[in-house]
Amino acid sequence: MSGHYLKKHPDKNGWYGEYGGAFLPPQLEQPFAEISEAYDRISLSADFQNELKYIRKHFQGRPTPIHYARNLSDSLAGARIYLKREDLNHTGAHKLNHCMAEALLARHMGKQRLIAETGAGQHGVALATAAAYFGLECEIHMGEVDIEKEHPNVVRMKLLGAKVVPVSFGGRTLKEAVDSAFQSYLKDPVTSIYAIGSVVGPHPFPKMVRDFQRIVGEEARAQFAEMTASDLPDHVAACVGGGSNAMGIFQGFIDEEEVTLHGVEPLGRGTKLGEHSATITYGSDGEIHGFRSLVLTNEDGQPAPVHSIASGLDYPGVGPEHAYLHKIGRVLYSAVSDQQTLDAFYKLSRLEGIIPALESAHAVAHAIRMAPEHPGESILINLSGRGDKDIDYVADNYGYNV
Numbered sequence: 448m449s450g451h452y453l454k455k456h457p458d459k460n461g462w463y464g465e466y467g468g469a470f471l472p473p474q475l476e477q478p479f480a481e482i483s484e485a486y487d488r489i490s491l492s493a494d495f496q497n498e499l500k501y502i503r504k505h506f507q508g509r510p511t512p513i514h515y516a517r518n519l520s521d522s523l524a525g526a527r528i529y530l531k532r533e534d535l536n537h538t539g540a541h542k543l544n545h546c547m548a549e550a551l552l553a554r555h556m557g558k559q560r561l562i563a564e565t566g567a568g569q570h571g572v573a574l575a576t577a578a579a580y581f582g583l584e585c586e587i588h589m590g591e592v593d594i595e596k597e598h599p600n601v602v603r604m605k606l607l608g609a610k611v612v613p614v615s616f617g618g619r620t621l622k623e624a625v626d627s628a629f630q631s632y633l634k635d636p637v638t639s640i641y642a643i644g645s646v647v648g649p650h651p652f653p654k655m656v657r658d659f660q661r662i663v664g665e666e667a668r669a670q671f672a673e674m675t676a677s678d679l680p681d682h683v684a685a686c687v688g689g690g691s692n693a694m695g696i697f698q699g700f701i702d703e704e705e706v707t708l709h710g711v712e713p714l715g716r717g718t719k720l721g722e723h724s725a726t727i728t729y730g731s732d733g734e735i736h737g738f739r740s741l742v743l744t745n746e747d748g749q750p751a752p753v754h755s756i757a758s759g760l761d762y763p764g765v766g767p768e769h770a771y772l773h774k775i776g777r778v779l780y781s782a783v784s785d786q787q788t789l790d791a792f793y794k795l796s797r798l799e800g801i802i803p804a805l806e807s808a809h810a811v812a813h814a815i816r817m818a819p820e821h822p823g824e825s826i827l828i829n830l831s832g833r834g835d836k837d838i839d840y841v842a843d844n845y846g847y848n849v
């Protein structure tokens with residue numbers, strides 16, 4: 448692949464090869480056209496760029512550091528492992544990067560209300576935070592299963608002033624929350640904006656969210672070069688639910704052929720449909736939530752029930768750009784199980800003093816698996832979030848691993 452990948456993808460209609468696009472009900476065509484137009488015009492303006500720069504530095508606490516995980520690396524006697532610390536971003540995950548930017552765009556467009564879905568609650572908390580910062584209303588749709596599992600994040604959203612709408616149909620997790628949020632948006636697309644939580648949904652969201660996450664890859668590339676003698680890591684790895692944190696860090700390295708990029712999917716409890724959410728590994732071409740991508744489907748063609756120990760990863764679709772990067776072979780995708788994820792969660796906590804989000808622990812597990820086979824090389828992981836939200840769930844169900 449020759450350089451400038453990001454400039455060439457997507458095309459002007461939001462296609463990454465055969466994936467992406469925008470399949471919208473007629474009443475949303477106009478609002479989405481407006482968002483596209485506003486994004487192209489406003490996001491490139493000096494005003495917008497300067498405001499975003501200010502917010503990232505003085506509100507979010509960027510740049511987040513890179514940490515060399517020396518103890519973990521030594522214990523594996525293989526590749527050196529580095530962590531991009533998105534867990535240190537305000538609210539504890541990478542999601543605030545795109546939420547602050549989406550809310551800033553909403554304010555420039557004169558919108559009054561942000562609507563979104565949330566899985567683990569991280570996107571809901573990030574968006575509620577952005578809404579509070581900008582003085583916007585916020586409505587978050589969340590499956591009842593996740594509400595129970597991620598109680599502290601529900602409390603946070605309410606304290607931040609958001610309205611949390613429980614979703615009680617279907618599997619009562621992320622997929623249904625998306626459906627419910629879309630229904631609400633359909634009723635009021637003029638004063639509201641749907642702030643999608645990953646690089647998914649109809650164009651322009653996969654591109655917008657990708658662009659807003661690029662800061663992670665840009666920082667990581669410069670920091671890695673500063674910290675080590677080599678310019679580039681040999682491997683860059685990130686977990687993939689919808690795929691935003693992965694696209695964030697990949698963007699710093701995508702034009703460099705010598706850097707191997709790894710997307711890590713949740714294998715959950717096993718390979719049977721319903722037991723995992725490894726969409727790229729096991730999915731097939733299809734349409735979900737207004738875009739074409741790889742999708743996990745039932746026999747009847749509907750999105751299948753999915754499972755992951757990490758609520759933020761249990762989605763039966765995946766960002767269209769990941770489906771494309773898989774197809775052209777630029778990114779290698781593999782999956783790790785709930786059990787491997789838990790082992791990595793405990794290991795990173797004990798050896799490095801960093802409790803990772805269960806989502807991020809998937810990427811750590813992949814690095815642990817591959818490190819012994821790559822002595823002398825380096826692996827840079829996007830540690831997408833902190834594990835505070837998961838500690839009770841892990842300790843109650845699996846103990847302290849002593």
Ligand SMILES: *Cc1c(COP(=O)(O)O)cnc(C)c1O
Nearest residue numbers: 569688689690691692759806832
């Ligand atoms: C939401 C979330 C993810 C998954 O989302 P992507 O869009 O795939 O990045 C990963 N890690 C954390 C900590 C999250 O909160």
